[in-house]
Amino acid sequence: DAGVTQSPTHLIKTRGQHVTLRCSPISGHKSVSWYQQVLGQGPQFIFQYYEKEERGRGNFPDRFSARQFPNYSSELNVNALLLGDSALYLCASSFPDIAYNEQFFGPGTRLTVL
Amino acid sequence: AQRVTQPEKLLSVFKGAPVELKCNYSYSGSPELFWYVQYSRQRLQLLLRHISRESIKGFTADLNKGETSFHLKKPFAQEEDSAMYYCALSASSGTGNQFYFGTGTSLTVIP
Numbered sequence: 001d002a003g004v005t006q007s008p009t010h011l012i013k014t015r016g017q018h019v020t021l022r023c024s025p026i027s028g029h030k031s032v033s034w035y036q037q038v039l040g041q042g043p044q045f046i047f048q049y050y051e052k053e054e055r056g057r058g059n060f061p062d063r064f065s066a067r068q069f070p071n072y073s074s075e076l077n078v079n080a081l082l083l084g085d086s087a088l089y090l091c092a093s094s095f096p097d098i099a100y101n102e103q104f105f106g107p108g109t110r111l112t113v114l
Numbered sequence: 115a116q117r118v119t120q121p122e123k124l125l126s127v128f129k130g131a132p133v134e135l136k137c138n139y140s141y142s143g144s145p146e147l148f149w150y151v152q153y154s155r156q157r158l159q160l161l162l163r164h165i166s167r168e169s170i171k172g173f174t175a176d177l178n179k180g181e182t183s184f185h186l187k188k189p190f191a192q193e194e195d196s197a198m199y200y201c202a203l204s205a206s207s208g209t210g211n212q213f214y215f216g217t218g219t220s221l222t223v224i225p
Contacts, residue, residue, distance in 0.1 A: 041218075042216050042217045057210060102163070
């Protein structure tokens, strides 16, 4: 197993555009969480999905949305991009839930908004 | 509000010296706390978690509810311990799960 995979690795967008980031969890993991990491800061929790349902949401605007598919992969969507959305976006999977259990992180998608 | 504070952004110690990375938290419920580590060019990974009460790579962390702290300690630092360390808190409530990371401490072990 390659672990958690994320695509694309890097992405450059302009202000106002929309972006979709993708994540494939470790086989057998049913929970996927998304984080935003700005340079010099710790990861900030955006969403958690478990069994295709949203189980947690961080303090992010409605421009951020996500979903989980029947195969437990997930997409993070960001609309109307702002310069401040430039960051590393991390995906993590866990089994069964994040409350007590180890999260396995992907390598991240580096988003640059110009 | 739930919050995790790591007061030191940078910490340098000599090889063989004791090391302590500080973490304080603010949470009204019963906390579940973790330490995650990121070595150079590697992914963020779990180092240890409070609920397991385990020692990993010689590191331990004790939850002090009175001081709301979860400091990470190791009696004798090794060069391979140089990395970025994040303290994290898991919060679950009727409205859902939240997970909070601190801003991280970059540890450098000097040979």
